[in-house]
Amino acid sequence: QKEVEQDPGPLSVPEGAIVSLNCTYSNSAFQYFMWYRQYSRKGPELLMYTYSSGNKEDGRFTAQVDKSSKYISLFIRDSQPSDSATYLCAMSARYSSASKIIFGSGTRLSIRP
């Protein structure tokens, strides 16, 4: 079993829809959870970062962590065509270095105008 599982998609939704992207993980030591966005032919860029359980909101984006279920989500409200990208979840244990961050394989998202 991979440490981090992510549905590769592709996921296609109409503009304005609410998007839900998810990852599951197996390592209970993970406490830092990140979402990266990767546009086509570009490098990943950090979108959101959360620690432990709970929700974090940033504009149209909400990151949610459920440690009891080992499940994290990224919600995008009022989705825009510019949100079309691959979204990678990433996570690491507390006190671990950045070199120990484990990435999901990414979900390709397409927002239809």
Add this chain to the structure above:
Amino acid sequence: DTAVSQTPKYLVTQMGNDKSIKCEQNLGHDTMYWYKQDSKKFLKIMFSYNNKELIINETVPNRFSPKSPDKAHLNLHINSLELGDSAVYFCASSARGVRSVSGNTIYFGEGSWLTVV
């Protein structure tokens, strides 16, 4: 200003050749990385350099050799290229490569698309 820049962006080469990818960061970070992203989009760390010292090597073949002339540069040299080396290689950097209570933000370059034919 590009924070992490790498060249070339695209590289097509024949099996058996030797090639290098260069990387520079202007963020003042202490730690730089090389990641490989395969066709299924899995990002896997290859090397990590902290203040010019190699601190991790994740079972990468020794045909791959990172070279860091200073903490702002981390180049990747690949000998005897094989078909399976075709992938996207990302250079990245972060402010703190060792233990951090708040995690680290990794800044990625735009990638180098390597195709071995």
